[in-house]
Amino acid sequence: MDSIAYVNGSFVPLSEAKVSILDRGFLFADGIYEVSAVLDGKLVDNASHLARLERSVGEISLPLPENIDRIIEIQKELVARNKLENGLVYLEVTRGADKGRDFAFPKGVKPTLIMFTSVKDIVNAESARKGIAVITVPDIRWTRRDIKSVALLAQVLGKQAAAEAGAGEAWMIEDGKVTEGGSSSAFILTQDDVIVTRQNGSEILPGCTRKAVVKLAEERQLRVEERAFSVDEALKAKEAFITSASLFVQPVVSIDGKTVADGKPGPMATRLREIYVDFARATAT
Incomplete structure (x- = not known):
């Protein structure tokens, strides 16, 4: 069964999850990511990962499109929708997609936020x-x-x-x-x-x-x-x-x-x- 991903405000089947080819994460690696473990259906040490996320985006002047509380809600919703017991939640935020390709930061562009899950039995590896x-x-x-x-x-x-x-x-x-x-x-x-x-x-x-x-x-x-x-x-x-x-x-x-x-x-x-x-x-x- 196709798992559920999150893309810019919507929960969609992973096979249908898409971002623009002009997204700066794709063109310039202009983005930040985090990976949180899931154990028994719960997020492990997630506050530490999200604190590092905030620090990393701050270092490259990249605004988060959602506040941390909302990001946590999305993570937990993904875990629930995918019935994930043990595995990982991947999160990526990029500077978004402009109308063309230019090195300088674009103006008036909303950052891209995507998340998806994967199954992994970390404890019994x-x-x-x-x-x-x-x-x-x-x-x-x-x-x-x-x-x-x-x-x-x-x-x-x-x-x-x-x-x-x-x-x-x-x-x-x-x-x-x-x-x-x-x-x-x-x-x-x-x-x-x-x-x-x-x-x-x-x-x-x-x-x-x-x-x-x-x-x-x-x-x-x-x-x-x-x-x-x-x-x-x-x-x-x-x-x-x-x-x-x-x-x-x-x-x-x-x-x-x-x-x-x-x-x-x-x-x-x-x-x-x-x-x-x-x-x-x-x-x-």
């Missing part, structure tokens, strides 16, 4: 039990990675290279250090039991799941250090793992074909995943 392989690729992105832009070609190329190598993610490397994954935040656990993840800045996206996992770890008196780390340090670590809204916490068992520790999911990543799933279920709305 086999990759969480077995762990994933990652490969490394050069980080060739622009320098404002803290903005969740729809300009994702560099990530697409990295993740395609990972898929061709039989890996689950690509870690992007800049100046000899890991920035982040193509669609995830990167973590390691050092031999001294310190959880390390890169500090927020323009070099990486401020991950919502990353933020929650760091907070949950600190609440349990686990040692967390926010700094850059190298692939060599990751290969010498006790564990490595990634976080994102679409996978929660997943262990990394190899990097560029070399095993991390014993090549199996470690107890820290496994425990943090359990803690995050508990948090997600307890706080979902």
Whole structure:
């Protein structure tokens, strides 16, 4: 059965959802997106995602066509209409469609807002039990990675290279250090039991799941250090793992074909995943 999407004020079958070929999201990647997980029919950590949405659109002077309360209503209506129990809600806002193609911001054009859902059993993912392989690729992105832009070609190329190598993610490397994954935040656990993840800045996206996992770890008196780390340090670590809204916490068992520790999911990543799933279920709305 065709799922239901939302396009500029209307709920329509996904197969009939359309925007103009002059939409600036299509022509210039002039837009922002967010992805919120759905667990047991409820949105996970959604306030954090919508706060990041507001920040990102603010950074590119893009007005939201609906207020946040209305966006939440639309998200929940989509979940209900699609009878979605476990999966994702994708949201994108662009600067809209003008009468032609011009680089400068158009005047008097209403931004485009679209949303749709997808089914995904994040909690019971086999990759969480077995762990994933990652490969490394050069980080060739622009320098404002803290903005969740729809300009994702560099990530697409990295993740395609990972898929061709039989890996689950690509870690992007800049100046000899890991920035982040193509669609995830990167973590390691050092031999001294310190959880390390890169500090927020323009070099990486401020991950919502990353933020929650760091907070949950600190609440349990686990040692967390926010700094850059190298692939060599990751290969010498006790564990490595990634976080994102679409996978929660997943262990990394190899990097560029070399095993991390014993090549199996470690107890820290496994425990943090359990803690995050508990948090997600307890706080979902």
